[in-house]
Amino acid sequence: MSTAVSVRGLRMSYGAAEVLRGVDLEIRRGEIFTLLGPNGAGKTTTIEILEGFRKRSAGEVSVLGTDPGKATDAWRAKLGIVLQNWRDHARWGVRELIVHLSGFYDDPHDPGELLAAVGLDEQAGQQVGRLSGGQRRRLDVALGIVGRPELLFLDEPTTGFDPEARNDFHRLLARLAADDGMTVLLTTHDLVEAEKLAHRTAILSGGRIAVCGTPAELAQAVQAPSQVRWLEDGREQVMTTPDPSQAAWELHRRFGGPVPGLEIRRPSLEESYLGLIGRNV
Numbered sequence: 616m617s618t619a620v621s622v623r624g625l626r627m628s629y630g631a632a633e634v635l636r637g638v639d640l641e642i643r644r645g646e647i648f649t650l651l652g653p654n655g656a657g658k659t660t661t662i663e664i665l666e667g668f669r670k671r672s673a674g675e676v677s678v679l680g681t682d683p684g685k686a687t688d689a690w691r692a693k694l695g696i697v698l699q700n701w702r703d704h705a706r707w708g709v710r711e712l713i714v715h716l717s718g719f720y721d722d723p724h725d726p727g728e729l730l731a732a733v734g735l736d737e738q739a740g741q742q743v744g745r746l747s748g749g750q751r752r753r754l755d756v757a758l759g760i761v762g763r764p765e766l767l768f769l770d771e772p773t774t775g776f777d778p779e780a781r782n783d784f785h786r787l788l789a790r791l792a793a794d795d796g797m798t799v800l801l802t803t804h805d806l807v808e809a810e811k812l813a814h815r816t817a818i819l820s821g822g823r824i825a826v827c828g829t830p831a832e833l834a835q836a837v838q839a840p841s842q843v844r845w846l847e848d849g850r851e852q853v854m855t856t857p858d859p860s861q862a863a864w865e866l867h868r869r870f871g872g873p874v875p876g877l878e879i880r881r882p883s884l885e886e887s888y889l890g891l892i893g894r895n896v
């Protein structure tokens with residue numbers, strides 16, 4: 616599988632504040648890749664650099680074979696971009712706006728099919744400014760994919776989605792990646808979303824990629840130690856260990872049978888993630 620995005624040693628400073636301190640990333644074509652990280656980690660900064668909207672301080676970046684700092688119109692036409700907030704176009708009709716934008720591309724999605732795919736067919740005649748927050752995000756996604764981009768950037772696309780809309784949206788992205796070979800780079804705060812949606816996820820923390828991998832690799836990499844608790848000498852004892860089954864087996868041997876009050880508590884993926892990015896759990 617060929618590479619869609621390649622980033623080596625990416626650095627970015629705003630004045631004296633260094634936000635990215637050597638980010639390395641490799642995203643394959645046709646992959647759904649999520650960039651996860653706490654507020655202010657630099658996710659939007661990274662994505663803006665890849666989109667060609669922001670000039671990096673240092674490092675090598677290649678997006679669909681081109682340095683975004685030397686972008687051409689032909690290169691931009693291969694990208695779909697969904698920003699965090701769009702406040703324009705309020706007076707346009709939903710369908711009207713999609714039809715208008717589709718006119719800029721050689722092989723756009725059919726506007727009617729696209730509206731159905733993002734679940735906005737009932738709002739087709741409505742003014743953009745009257746959409747709810749979640750509907751607005753769906754429209755943003757439709758606008759991002761109308762030109763059948765090779766690579767779609769989505770900055771926190773599911774903020775404001777209800778669970779059903781989120782599910783529909785995940786299915787839509789999975790279909791576009793599988794059927795059209797579209798590559799997707801999506802930022803999110805939501806570990807569960809990343810786990811469900813992405814082929815691979817990178818966690819950005821402290822200006823670098825802390826962990827990168829498939830959901831299973833990620834779960835293993837961020838796994839914090841488990842807690843083993845039992846009763847001994849009339850008091851609760853607590854042990855923290857990466858191998859709770861070994862600890863339970865040793866306790867069982869020591870007690871010569873069942874361990875009083877034995878409890879094993881494995882951290883959730885979310886707790887492990889918070890531990891990894893240095894937050895108190």
Ligand SMILES: Nc1ncnc2c1ncn2[C@@H]1O[C@H](COP(=O)(O)OP(=O)(O)OP(=O)(O)O)[C@@H](O)[C@H]1O
Binds near residue numbers: 629652654658660661
């Ligand atoms: N134009 C700018 N000028 C100065 N500082 C900036 C600018 N844009 C972002 N920053 C700072 O860079 C850091 C990273 O911001 P960025 O928006 O990339 O993070 P993020 O991971 O996308 O955060 P969030 O999850 O809150 O959207 C923050 O501390 C932010 O205040």
